[in-house]
Amino acid sequence: MFDSLASKLEAALDRVKGRGRLDEKTVDATLKEIRLALLEADVNFKVVKGIIERLREQLVGEDVAKALNPSQTVIKAVDAELTRALGGESASLDLKGPAPSVIVLAGLQGSGKTTAASKLAKHLKAKGRNPMLVACDLQRPAAVEQLKLGAERVGVHVYAPATSGDPVPVAKESISKARDTGCDTVIIDTAGRLHVDEVLLDQASAIKDVAGEHGGVVRTLFVIDAMIGQEAVNVAKSFADRVGFDGVVLSKLDGDARGGAALSVREVTGTPILFASVGEAPEDFEAFHPDRMASRILGMGDVMSLIEKAESTYTEQEQRQAEEALMSGEFTLEDFLDQLQMLKRMGPLQGLMGMLPGMDKQLKDVDLDDGQFDRVEAIIRSMTPQERRDPKGVLNGRRRKRIAAGSGTTVTEVNRLVKQFAEMQKMMKQAAKQAGGPGGKGKGGAKGQAAAMRQVQQQLGAGTPSGPGATGLGGFQGLQPAPKKGKGR
Amino acid sequence: MTASSSMPLMLAASALDPVITAVIAVVVLLLLGAGLAVGRRRSGSGDGADGDTSTSLQERTVDDVDATRPEVEEELPEVPDTPEALLEPDEAAPPAVPPVEEDLGLGERFRRRLTRTRNVLGASVVDLFGKGVTEDAWEGLEEALITADVGVTATLELVEELKRRSREEGVNDADGVLRLLKEELTAALGEADRSLGRGGDDGPTVWLVTGVNGVGKTTTIGKLAAVERRDGRSVVLGAADTFRAAASEQLGVWAERTGAELVAKDAGADPASAAYEAYDAAEARGADVLIVDTAGRLHNKTQLMDELGKVKRVLEKRAGSLEETLLVLDATTGQNGIAQARAFLEAVDVTGIALTKLDGSSRGGIVVAVQRELGLPVKLVGLGEEVADLAPFDPELFVDGLFAELAG
Structure with missing residues (x-):
């Protein structure tokens, strides 16, 4: 199974923790893991080489003395490099010019x-334009019908x-047709080919030419499947060289391909990726x-923004305290309440959940309104300190009734919270053992922590209704696309 | 630490309040590992959510039925303005294609089409190892395999094994490496039975065709139908892709081209019942083969995979166990192909792979990893765009093709 890049980096960087600058040997070990991760994500071999070289220059001699966790420093650097390679800022499609503007869609x-x-x-319609679709895929059976529908x-x-x-000729006529009907944007669907060949290139060039005869802008968008492998580079390159394109549409990004x-x-082409297609x-x-x-390519979800949020929310001391509570294996309702408060400071919990890597989409889609949190909070606040520390031990019927009344909830709700918290405690204990536990046994260190975290994550994830999609080498669901809820199908 | 050792805990977690789950998840992730370690897990069981299936399917059907969609008539719908260009392959197909020779009757044709890549493997290995069996050469081989989408893990393990064997067996020239490499790759591809399953006389042979969007399911079915028709069998095509716009029209064009019969329901109809009725029709007509087309679906969409599971279950209720459940994989697919194969295997117990869009440039190395890891044999390859470009999978040719670029 795919083992996470992050935990491998933790291992590679373990020995330099708190020891100053990254030496060449450590950087090499780290870069090896990054290289593998990128290749697993279908980033092209040659592109990986370039990225690794640039990272090496950046990382050798990098000061990690102050970093709590050197792997964070490294991952931030990798993330920045990948973001740069992907184009940095989001780009937009420029359609200014005499109407109609033309967009030609091409691809395999x-x-x-x-x-x-x-x-x-x-x-585009939602942005106030008046588009017209033009059927120029006259090869695939029923493609025209599909476009009409x-x-x-x-x-x-x-x-x-x-x-x-x-x-x-269809492309040519479509321009005047668009003028007649008052459409300001023409979107031309063209035939796909098995691979980039002369016929495809010639046809695309010809369509481009006639579509621009009226002097309007013609933008060619290259549609590429997010699941494509190493071949992507050859396909894009030959198309860029011969026909040229102005932007890329990345399709099927709602799959779990990492999309390298x-x-x-x-x-390879320097052309920006403009759009992502993320559902049906x-x-x-x-x-x-x-x-x-x-x-996503690194397989890390929106972890970066999560870390940044956490850094700005937790003071170092708070962080240590929370860690101790977790590691002691005695995580009580009181600690839970503390953490709940802390998380509330970080923003809506629904949003936080969405940023977690490795979490099932189903879990992310669970409706978490802050009212639910308030009820949990109210229940805990209605408990005495003793009850919070050992709810199972001291809670009898009368106490439960009192808590329910005090928090404005029902006994059933109190019972449920207590019972579920007990289950969670068991899990936390096991995780703490993994991470080194009280008395420093176990693996300890970053490795142990990473292992513990994986375990918790596994268990949390496994508890949700899940499907085959949760497995596999792919990236994590809901990262780039962040599917919206309540959509049919 | 393994997922299996913590089964009871998983069950416990399933009952948890989302609030607790959320808080614990965020806290643990943030604090224990600075939120960085990203664990992967295998899903415990894919079939647990059966109860949800029906509702989710309803949602899909209800939401997506496009009322304005033109009706698709049952059986051989008239395809308006059937393009003559489209029919070109058909005109050429039956008379022009050489008669049945072996298996699908196209092996030779396939072989000829691939001649340009023949012996490429040998040439490229000589290229790499011509100056001796060096570390650089091994790295070059690694690069070649990864570039062919064989995948990092599979490649590293393969090359490691090759290194070990070449040391132990004292191999020190390109020819020796080539021999080992062929052995290892062929071994990785397994010695599976690659023929398509056929049933007895008690009803039509049923092949269910599945895959993610855009891999070429419908086209593959069309080609299969052409081969079957040419071999003198009667074929019914069942359109159980009731979702994608114009999917059954596309299948209908193929039915017309090949002289098969189309059985389709309206768009938005329940795909399982479409499959069921297709079997009814195939049986009533005494057809030899029923090929069922399904909607493309991304393998990480639980609901859609459940829906596919239902199609197969319902079909099996009527037809008994299916002779073949094929997964269509696009040869340009990268490492995601493994995830696809794993998910479809879990959902519908795939029996074989049809590798499409294989040609000189896309090498389909992913099937090496798929077969190694999941034991799923490739049964068919789609080579080009013509009706006749479907052939039985030939591991040797395939291995040669993997190295096409190096020699090119």
Whole structure:
């Protein structure tokens, strides 16, 4: 199974903890892990080489004396480098110019062009444009029909005069057709090919040419499947060299592929990734965020922002206290209450959950309104200190009734909290043992902590209804796409 | 530390209040490891959420039925303006393609198409190891394998094993390395039975075709139908992709091209019942083969995988155990292919893989990892875009193809 990059880094960096600068040997060991992680994420071999070289320059001699955790320093550096390689800021599609502006969608077979076409139309419509879809995929059976249905579904114009023959005249006529119907944006769906070949390149060039004859802008978007492997680079490069494109649409990002190909394509062609397609519904289409993608490729979720939040919330002392409480194996309701307070300072808990790596989407999608937290808090606050320390031991029926009355809840709710907390305590104890536990037994150190954390995470995750999607080498769900709730299908 | 040792705890955790879960999760992650260690886990069981299935399926169906969608008629729908260009392969297919020779009858054709990559393996190994069996050469080999999407873990293990064997067996030239490499790769691909399962006389043979979006399921089915028709069998195509717009129209075009019969329901219909009815129809017509198309679905979407499980269960209720459940994998797929195969294996007990879009440039190395790790044999390869470009999987040819780029 995929073992996390972070825990491997912890191991590689364990010996330098608190010891000053990173020496070459340590950096090498660290970079080896990073290299493997990037390759596992389908980042192209050559691109990985370049990234590793740049990281080496940055990291050798890096001062980690003050860092609580050297791996944080390293991961931050890696994250920054990947974000840079992915294009840094989110880029946008420039469609200024005489109407209609034209967008040509091109890509390999099955990359998701036709689906992306109607999603893009909806996206642009929401931004006040009036798009028209044009069916120039006259190869795949029923592709035209699919585009028509897509257009109908998102409520935009469609121009699909032919189901076979030469698509170039269709592209040409679509411009005047758009003018007639008052559409200011033309989105042309083209045929995919098995791999980039002369026919594909020639056709794309021809369509581009005729679509720009009226003097408006023509933007070519290259649609690429987030699951594509090492081949991505060759595909993108030959297309960029021969036809050229202005942006990339990364499709099927709602899968669990880590999507390293996106980075390769950006790095090799220098073309920004503009959009990400993140689901089957027409609205599952959004601007691409390089920073989020970097974490995803590393398999780390939005951990970076979480760390930053935590750093700004917890003082060092608070952090140590909480750690002690957890490690002692005697995590009481009182400690729990403290942590609840602390987390509230970090922002809405629903948001925090969404940033956790390795958490199931189902868990993230659980509705956590702050009212629920208030009730839990009220119950604990209605307990005496003794009850908080040993609820199972001292709570009898009368006490339970009193707590329920005091907190404005019911005895059932009190019972449930007590029972569930006991289960959780058991788990925490086991985790503490992993992490070194009281008296410093066990593995201890960063490695032990990482192991303990993994365990807790495993158990939390496993408790939720999960499916096969939770397994595998892929990245973590809900990171880049952050699927919205309540959507059909 | 392993997931299995903590089963009772998992169960306990399942009953937890989301509030407690949330707080503990955040706290533990933040504090114990500075939130950095990211554990992976295998899901305990994929089939536990059966109860939810029906509701989630309903949601999907209800939400996505597009009322405005044109009706798809049962059986051979008229495909409006059937493009002549589309039918071109068909015109060429039956007469022009050489008669059945072996298995699918296309082995030779396939072989010819791949000749440009023949002996590439030998050439590239000689290239790498020509100056001796050095560390650099091994690294070059690693690079070649990874570039072919074989995957890091599989590659490192393969190369490690090759190094060990070359030391032990005193191999010190390119020819020796080539021999070992072929042995190891072929061993990694296993010696599975790669023929497609066929049933007895008690009803049609059923092949269920699954996969993620855009891998070429429908096209593969069309090609399969062409092969079966050419071999003189009657074929029914069951359109159980009731989700994607125009999916059954696409299958209908293939039915028309190949002389198979299409059985389809309206868009948004329950795919399981579409499959069930397709079997009814196939049986009533005394068809030899029923090939069922399913909607593409990303393997990490639990609901959709549950839905697929239901399609198979319902179909099996009617048809008995299926002769073949194929997973279609796109040869350009990277490391995610393993996750795909694992998830589909878990959901519908896949029996074989059809590797599509394999050609000179995409090498499909992922199937090495898939077969090594999951023991799933590749049964078919789709080579090109024509009807005739479907062939039985040939491990030797495939291994050669893996190194196409090095020699190119």
